[in-house]
Amino acid sequence: MKSPVIAGFLKPCIYLPIHLISDYSEPDMEVACKTSCHSYTTTLDRLRPIKYMLLHELQHYKHKDILIGYLTTIAKIVYWFNPIIWYALREMQNDREVACDTSVLKLLTEDSYIDYGNTLINFAEKLSHPVFPFAASLSGSMKQTKRRILNIALYEKPNRRKQLAGIVSFLMITVLILRFVPLLSVNAAEYNHKQWDTSSKNISLIDLSSHFKEYQGSFVLYDMAADAWSVYDMEHASLRVSPNSTYKIYDALFGLEAGVITPEDSFMKWSGQLYPFQAWNVDQTLPSAMKSSVNWYFQGIDQQLGASAIDHYIHEIGYGNENIDGGLSSYWMEASLKVSPVEQVELLRKFYENSLGFSTKNINAVKDSILLSSSEAGRLYGKTGTGCIDGMDINGWFVGYVETHDNTWFFAANIASNNEATGSNAAKITLDILSQMNIWD
Numbered sequence: 001m002k003s004p005v006i007a008g009f010l011k012p013c014i015y016l017p018i019h020l021i022s023d024y025s026e027p028d029m030e031v032a033c034k035t036s037c038h039s040y041t042t043t044l045d046r047l048r049p050i051k052y053m054l055l056h057e058l059q060h061y062k063h064k065d066i067l068i069g070y071l072t073t074i075a076k077i078v079y080w081f082n083p084i085i086w087y088a089l090r091e092m093q094n095d096r097e098v099a100c101d102t103s104v105l106k107l108l109t110e111d112s113y114i115d116y117g118n119t120l121i122n123f124a125e126k127l128s129h130p131v132f133p134f135a136a137s138l139s140g141s142m143k144q145t146k147r148r149i150l151n152i153a154l155y156e157k158p159n160r161r162k163q164l165a166g167i168v169s170f171l172m173i174t175v176l177i178l179r180f181v182p183l184l185s186v187n188a189a190e191y192n193h194k195q196w197d198t199s200s201k202n203i204s205l206i207d208l209s210s211h212f213k214e215y216q217g218s219f220v221l222y223d224m225a226a227d228a229w230s231v232y233d234m235e236h237a238s239l240r241v242s243p244n245s246t247y248k249i250y251d252a253l254f255g256l257e258a259g260v261i262t263p264e265d266s267f268m269k270w271s272g273q274l275y276p277f278q279a280w281n282v283d284q285t286l287p288s289a290m291k292s293s294v295n296w297y298f299q300g301i302d303q304q305l306g307a308s309a310i311d312h313y314i315h316e317i318g319y320g321n322e323n324i325d326g327g328l329s330s331y332w333m334e335a336s337l338k339v340s341p342v343e344q345v346e347l348l349r350k351f352y353e354n355s356l357g358f359s360t361k362n363i364n365a366v367k368d369s370i371l372l373s374s375s376e377a378g379r380l381y382g383k384t385g386t387g388c389i390d391g392m393d394i395n396g397w398f399v400g401y402v403e404t405h406d407n408t409w410f411f412a413a414n415i416a417s418n419n420e421a422t423g424s425n426a427a428k429i430t431l432d433i434l435s436q437m438n439i440w441d
Contacts (some may be wrong), residue, residue: 006066060100075089105157120149192239218237219412242338247339252290254257258360260305266286270283341413394418395414
């Protein structure tokens with residue numbers, strides 16, 4: 001051991017290296033005390049540095065710094081890979097030593113401050129060693145020791161006025177933090193979940209676990225004629241996740257509304273870049289791009305729209321968390337933009353009724369592009385979406401609506417898994433559910 005330490009969780013003890021006493025010769029005492037002591041040959045003078053060391057370690061004991069040492073060491077083990085955590089814990093340790101010095105100075109008279117500082121200076125070389133894990137020590141780095149010496153040199157005992165000001169400042173900061181904590185919690189919850197007011201809605205919770213099987217996910221259905229909702233897994237139904245290609249419904253609408261494309265002329269020339277899907281490697285129109293979910297087509301729309309216009313439109317319709325910070329080419333693909341199944345259904349209803357304030361001609365053009373099937377029984381509209389990370393399909397969507405001569409049903413299905421959570425699988429689950437409910441066969 002190079003430095004005094006206090007260690008032991010249940011029965012803490014102060015361990016004092018014997019060399020700090022045996023190596024403390026008469027010349028050392030003269031250097032340490034000549035600025036403040038008239039006689040350094042007395043036993044009291046010789047023991048004074050030991051007294052300061054013991055006082056310092058007892059302050060660690062008083063303030064439960066051994067427990068803090070355990071917690072910080074555990075944090076280093078858990079977050080061994082994070083340099084920010086290591087830096088923060090080192091700063092905490094430095095602050096702890098300064099606070100401990102301040103506690104010692106409060107116990108001393110003013111004519112002893114220099115003695116205490118000289119003890120640190122005289123032993124700086126011996127004490128400049130890392131602190132043992134699970135222990136509190138007088139030692140530290142040279143940089144830390146310099147900081148502590150400056151704190152000692154500038155220290156003044158606080159008068160009642162300063163103490164009162166400190167208490168008031170602490171209380172004000174505490175109140176401020178407590179006021180913001182609930183707000184931050186609410187904002188975080190709002191960001192991750194749709195705060196859905198269900199008090200005035202006719203909602204039925206349904207069990208569709210046999211359809212979802214190994215997938216986590218939800219299914220949301222709105223019956224327009226009955227003004228009724230059917231929901232599987234309410235928690236997941238309000239969870240916001242990346243919309244992926246289902247967002248193309250609204251991206252196309254934004255492009256039409258801004259004149260980037262028109263219902264009569266939605267042609268976009270292929271650049272010649274090869275893509276993994278053959279259907280993407282040709283010129284496109286809105287119907288063909290929507291059918292084959294051609295990413296470059298909609299990215300081209302976004303490039304011409306610009307971030308400002310996209311941000312305006314997304315805020316105008318209230319799309320999910322309304323966040324496009326993830327980059328103009330990918331904000332809707334497992335990036336910043338998030339939306340919940342509940343919000344998907346609510347938006348589809350507004351889109352269908354054209355209550356979003358867009359041109360009817362443009363709304364109809366998008367409707368035509370997402371028409372999947374038509375018969376005498378009715379028409380099925382929909383769009384799939386697949387979220388892929390590191391080659392694994394982890395987020396599958398199928399959203400749309402079924403229109404018959406006497407009713408319209410809006411739906412959104414979302415599935416999540418480590419793999420195989422694709423839009424096509426979400427569509428298969430949805431069609432099985434709609435068939436079981438006798439909505440669409």
